[in-house]
Amino acid sequence: MDDKGNLYGTTYAGGADYGVVYKLAPNGAEAPLYEFQYRGDGANPFNINGLIRYKGYLYGEAGYGGDKDTCNGQDVNGMGTMFKIKP
Numbered sequence: 001m002d003d004k005g006n007l008y009g010t011t012y013a014g015g016a017d018y019g020v021v022y023k024l025a026p027n028g029a030e031a032p033l034y035e036f037q038y039r040g041d042g043a044n045p046f047n048i049n050g051l052i053r054y055k056g057y058l059y060g061e062a063g064y065g066g067d068k069d070t071c072n073g074q075d076v077n078g079m080g081t082m083f084k085i086k087p
Contacts, residue, residue: 008033008058008087010045018043021051021058021085033058034085038065042081057084 001007005026014020015035023031036043042062052059065081 002053002087006087008051008053010051010060012044012046012063018064019045019062021045021060021083023087033087036062036065041065042083045083057086059084 007024009022009024011020011022015032016037018036018038020032020036021034023033025031036045042065044063045060046063049061060083061080062083063080
């Protein structure tokens with residue numbers, strides 16, 4: 001939660017089908033902040049540890065994406081990546 005009472009979270013799917021980072025205002029209004037496109041930005045974020053707010057940014061983890069060359073052939077979709085966005 002930020003100092004204005006907004007909550008932030010992610011959906012595993014939705015948006016362009018690869019997940020969304022969203023803001024939920026105290027009045028119930030929901031606004032997407034970012035839709036994952038699965039083009040180097042990751043895909044299917046999850047909230048095992050929740051989003052982390054630090055110095056005006058949100059940090060989180062996505063289950064897919066990242067550098068496919070470092071996967072040693074184990075997963076053609078990438079092994080996951082971290083993301084940082086400014087709300």
